[in-house]
Amino acid sequence: MLIRILSVLECTKFLTANRVGHLACAKDGQPYLVPIYYAHADNHLYAFSMPGKKIEWMRANPLVSVQVGEQGEGRRWKSVVVEGRFEELPDRIGHKLERDHAWAMLSKHSNWWEPGALKPVMPSDSAPHVFFRLLVQQVSGREAVE
Numbered sequence: 001m002l003i004r005i006l007s008v009l010e011c012t013k014f015l016t017a018n019r020v021g022h023l024a025c026a027k028d029g030q031p032y033l034v035p036i037y038y039a040h041a042d043n044h045l046y047a048f049s050m051p052g053k054k055i056e057w058m059r060a061n062p063l064v065s066v067q068v069g070e071q072g073e074g075r076r077w078k079s080v081v082v083e084g085r086f087e088e089l090p091d092r093i094g095h096k097l098e099r100d101h102a103w104a105m106l107s108k109h110s111n112w113w114e115p116g117a118l119k120p121v122m123p124s125d126s127a128p129h130v131f132f133r134l135l136v137q138q139v140s141g142r143e144a145v146e
Contacts, residue, residue, distance in 0.1 A: 001075050006141030011080045015040040021068040027057040039105040044133040046102040055130050058086035064134055080141035084134040102131045
């Protein structure tokens with residue numbers, strides 16, 4: 001098996017071709033990892049969520065990482081890691097264009113809203129859904145080939 005470093009272009013194409021990643025955020029020295037559904041465009045990962053732990057933590061500390069992986073046949077695999085910054089796209093004046101763009105990027109794919117809109121238990125005082133994007137500041141990737 002050979003492990004190969006992916007170019008920035010290969011990483012970007014891989015991010016664009018995929019929809020699910022693992023978001024890592026941290027608060028007070030404690031890491032938190034959760035799967036997210038995203039759309040990649042314009043050097044950003046666009047996503048949608050209901051309010052909760054990941055949103056609270058990213059508001060407190062906007063530095064995040066996202067890992068997107070793919071298991072191939074046999075021992076083949078590919079993994080891309082993004083280091084980025086959380087940017088909330090609130091539903092208010094001054095953010096309409098960015099929010100509409102996030103909606104447009106996400107809605108190109110079927111059932112894009114389900115992962116962020118479904119929760120096992122919904123608090124009665126919950127706020128409306130949250131659109132956000134992650135600015136891709138650095139990207140790296142590896143792949144294993146036989």
